[in-house]
């Protein structure tokens with residue numbers, strides 16, 4: 319275990335208690351085995367990215383963590399309790415934003431607050447939503463509708479909606495995948511700032527190696543057909559131990575890319591086989 | 595300030611900074627053009643009618659139709675409108691009352707959808723108007739038979755659209771709502787219902803058109819009152835001006851109802867309207 323945590327910007331000790339525990343999870347879609355004996359964990363305050371080829375089951379795993387899908391076998395616990403569909407500790411950010419077109423921006427941000435904080439008055443819930451809208455710099459847009467905003471702004475609303483429920487675990491499925499490079503970069507900064515301010519634990523699914531290396535404490539490499547955890551890379555430890563992170567960075571990036579390239583090639587091979 | 599800077603300032607001052615505003619006619623052309631078209635057609639029609647002097651039994655023109663309309667308005671028009679309007683409204687209300695629950699349930703349950711959708715689709719696409727004579731035999735010459743005709747015509751478009759609306763509810767939005775803690779009731783109220791609304795209005799629009807046909811044709815076939823009855827009677831008497839005035843009443847009524855529905859759609863589903871406009 320590393321002891322170099324002093325330089326880390328956040329108080330995520332490797333000794334922090336586990337928040338998410340996944341043990342031997344197996345999942346089928348109908349007949350086809352999607353995930354086989356997946357085990358992994360996320361500690362409190364940790365930022366974990368999941369990388370793998372398209373179709374390897376990343377979104378499936380995320381939905382299992384969200385309680386939206388039930389595994390055929392295995393144990394999934396968040397905060398020491400089995401995940402249930404409507405537990406309060408999670409929030410999701412979607413690649414397609416998943417904003418409600420008939421709701422104003424403020425009403426969209428308030429969605430989870432409305433459902434989970436029934437103890438608060440409407441006014442208080444509005445206050446919470448406004449607060450988080452303000453943090454993503456969209457106070458002025460509260461009365462707009464999603465279709466009036468650019469993609470980057472829409473995903474900011476998605477972020478505010480997720481953070482507004484003050485989740486202990488934030489799940490993000492390729493949240494910047496639908497954005498142009500500049501907006502994606504801006505949003506990454508927002509996420510980094512919010513996660514640091516609010517001390518959230520995050521599981522991020524991404525195809526972007528730099529994103530994973532820059533944001534995460536750990537990276538899980540997922541192998542496909544069926545999905546298994548191939549490797550669990552402690553980026554924070556590597557970063558802390560590195561004498562020159564810039565040099566090491568590109569070495570680690572190359573390594574990740576080697577893995578991903580093989581996986582993508584294998585996936586293409588499989589799909590060709592399916593066709594013949 | 596150097597000479598060059600001064601020069602730049604001068605040029606800046608002389609440039610036409612104000613955006614060009616186009617004239618009133620150009621800005622309102624979308625609304626003006628259809629009016630102009632109608633006026634032009636009426637004018638040509640009127641001129642043709644006056645100059646050609648065709649037999650008034652077979653041909654009429656705007657000013658004549660207008661006096662025919664005045665004649666109607668002093669005579670049976672209002673009681674006819676009341677009868678036809680009642681048939682239309684009652685038929686629509688009953689159609690909606692049947693279509694909404696059935697349509698929603700069929701959209702929610704896969705099994706019921708599989709079981710009933712073929713029948714509903716078949717009934718929607720057959721011209722059930724051919725059943726009108728039978729409904730007259732069952733329900734008589736009065737309002738009831740026309741209401742029945744409207745119901746068999748108008749229920750299915752509303753039903754089908756509601757079913758499709760429920761089935762087309764965005765799965766990602768359902769997932770998002772569930773993920774943020776929505777219960778079943780929340781899902782229906784906050785996701786399904788708003789997504790169904792535009793489909794419902796589309797269904798209503800189709801239903802209104804069919805209901806109107808149902809009322810008029812029903813009255814044509816067998817009745818003692820109503821706009822359709824009046825039109826038929828005038829046509830048989832070769833009172834062409836009055837006949838065409840009756841037709842105009844129907845046209846005005848249809849346009850008014852359609853505009854009302856468009857307005858409702860803008861009010862109840864503004865995101866949809868604006869999304870379409872934005873493209």
Ligand SMILES: Nc1ncnc2c1ncn2[C@@H]1O[C@H](COP(=O)(O)OP(=O)(O)OP(=O)(O)O)[C@@H](O)[C@H]1O
Pocket residue numbers: 347348352370371372373374375376377378379
């Ligand atoms: N509803 C479903 N029914 C059946 N199979 C599914 C369903 N959803 C996904 N799959 C299959 O499960 C596998 C894993 O899907 P998943 O969406 O988890 O992949 P992913 O890693 O998120 O891929 P991507 O990077 O493209 O988002 C894929 O092979 C996919 O075809």
Ligand SMILES: [Mg+2]
Pocket residue numbers: 376377378491
């Ligand atoms: Mg995915």
